[in-house]
Amino acid sequence: MMKRIFLMAALSAAAATMSARMPQASDVVIRDIKAAHTGSNLDLSFILDFQKMPTVTNIETRLTPVVKSASDSVVLPSITLAGRNRLIQAERLGIIDNPGNTYYKSGKIAELPYEAAPAWEPWMENATIDLILENVGCCQSRRTIADRGLARLDMGERRFDVPMEYITPVEERVKMRNAKGEAYIDFVVNKTDIRPDYRNNPVELAKIRATIDSIKSDPDTKITKLTITGYASPEGSYANNERLAKGRTEALAEYVRRLFTFPKDLMKTSWVAEDWAGLRTRVENSNLPHKKEILEIIDSNLAPDAKDQKLRTSFPSDYQYMLTNFYPALRHSDYTVEYEVRKYTDPAEIAKVFRKNPNKLSLRELFIYAETLNPSSQEYADVFETAARMYPKDQTANLNAANSAIMHGEFKAAEVYLGKAGDTPQANYARGVLAAKEGDYAKAAGFFAKAKAGGINTSTAEAALKRMTEPEVVILSHD
Numbered sequence: 001m002m003k004r005i006f007l008m009a010a011l012s013a014a015a016a017t018m019s020a021r022m023p024q025a026s027d028v029v030i031r032d033i034k035a036a037h038t039g040s041n042l043d044l045s046f047i048l049d050f051q052k053m054p055t056v057t058n059i060e061t062r063l064t065p066v067v068k069s070a071s072d073s074v075v076l077p078s079i080t081l082a083g084r085n086r087l088i089q090a091e092r093l094g095i096i097d098n099p100g101n102t103y104y105k106s107g108k109i110a111e112l113p114y115e116a117a118p119a120w121e122p123w124m125e126n127a128t129i130d131l132i133l134e135n136v137g138c139c140q141s142r143r144t145i146a147d148r149g150l151a152r153l154d155m156g157e158r159r160f161d162v163p164m165e166y167i168t169p170v171e172e173r174v175k176m177r178n179a180k181g182e183a184y185i186d187f188v189v190n191k192t193d194i195r196p197d198y199r200n201n202p203v204e205l206a207k208i209r210a211t212i213d214s215i216k217s218d219p220d221t222k223i224t225k226l227t228i229t230g231y232a233s234p235e236g237s238y239a240n241n242e243r244l245a246k247g248r249t250e251a252l253a254e255y256v257r258r259l260f261t262f263p264k265d266l267m268k269t270s271w272v273a274e275d276w277a278g279l280r281t282r283v284e285n286s287n288l289p290h291k292k293e294i295l296e297i298i299d300s301n302l303a304p305d306a307k308d309q310k311l312r313t314s315f316p317s318d319y320q321y322m323l324t325n326f327y328p329a330l331r332h333s334d335y336t337v338e339y340e341v342r343k344y345t346d347p348a349e350i351a352k353v354f355r356k357n358p359n360k361l362s363l364r365e366l367f368i369y370a371e372t373l374n375p376s377s378q379e380y381a382d383v384f385e386t387a388a389r390m391y392p393k394d395q396t397a398n399l400n401a402a403n404s405a406i407m408h409g410e411f412k413a414a415e416v417y418l419g420k421a422g423d424t425p426q427a428n429y430a431r432g433v434l435a436a437k438e439g440d441y442a443k444a445a446g447f448f449a450k451a452k453a454g455g456i457n458t459s460t461a462e463a464a465l466k467r468m469t470e471p472e473v474v475i476l477s478h479d
Contacts, residue, residue: 060080
């Protein structure tokens, strides 16, 4: 009779278990999924919410997260929610303490934080996180209820690499260049004739000859104009200083004419009787006791002789210092050699000129040479840096130099170049790329919008920007 009662009780319990609704994958709510590649591990965490899960006395529900790809997988530690009878049975069998599977009493826990840190493998960059839900009933019968996808990982390296928008420079119609110098020719007091061997004149005259010789002997260049401007210092009378400045300038021009055969109208001369501008610069950069007052006199509307007189009488010590230390440098002759350079079209020839004398190259020629180089090479960067240095105010030169600097990771230099690149669509595109590489994606989007409005195709950049802003953990919807 007792056996029959026990049998009926067992059948009744089994019937109750069969009639109760079994837990399903949709009963488990997953929140706050986080994943990070930290050192040699994949750190995972999320919240398991069991409030919708039914409680069945003779059923245990095992939840096992799995990280997997098409060909690889890692099974993570399980969580088991056991009904009262199943929990008692697990304790009797001693399996409640088995590693890799933690037991909890179902119906007694609303939510549970889950953490795991499996060893990192490269395939995990684009793996999925799944949750296997299994219900285990009496007689250890097992049935997989669901293999539910929780999230997709997108943890590969993200680099904002897009093509840059270079501008091909306009070709110069005539390539004009100039070489400038400053000579300090010593003259006998109050005289205007040149004495080549007097004091330091051999050195100063040699500088002028060397400048002209280097250009005149170059088969690729043709001198078109030679200008000499002479300056005298402000002490003494203005009339005498003008006589000296003019006479000494013409004497130097005649000396050069005797050295070289130039057409008569090729040389031009001018003179400045008193170099007050030069004096002002030296006073401004000095520590003279009365610097402020002296500058006020220099900047005044007084006639030159009156200025000199006031300086001499008002500040005699400062004036004597200026006579000794400033005035000799104000007696100088500035010369400019203007010349035309032939054009180059062969990249190999341009390369030779670039290494020897890049000043002879146009922006267009520098660009032609750069196109033959590997964009990742240092020489490629050097060409555009040289172009920007030679043409510091040219927007195209600065834009192209900025593009090269961005490609080579020189972001500070790129920012400086872009400050002089104007407001062209190409410049705004480059500003967008720079902002994206520095992690300011909102700023980058704004610049790309301006570039697009100006006619630049920004689809590649916008797609790359979207990729940079997408989350590393994409929650899979189960609506």
